[in-house]
Amino acid sequence: MHEQGKDHFLGYSLLAAVAFVSIIVAVWLNEHEKFAPIKAQINEENRMMNIRVINERGD
Known part of the structure; x- marks a missing residue:
């Protein structure tokens, strides 16, 4: 169970980082x-x- 929770944490972290970079690029x-x-x-x-x-x- 602990491994699965860690896997979700990494996935959510990656998703949040991609969303953050996308927002920064859109604003720029x-x-x-x-x-x-x-x-x-x-x-x-x-x-x-x-x-x-x-x-x-x-001239």
């Missing part, structure tokens, strides 16, 4: 998607500033 992906438009806007602004710097050096 949600945050990444939420800030993707902001990151794209910042990248576009940096690209436009680089064009201005290159154009000013060329």
Whole structure:
């Protein structure tokens, strides 16, 4: 009986760990998607500033 209880404990522990990691990954992906438009806007602004710097050096 003791062996069977230990086996269930390991199974439940593994299930809890997998669920925890799944939740962390889901939250991380949600945050990444939420800030993707902001990151794209910042990248576009940096690209436009680089064009201005290159154009000013060329004159």
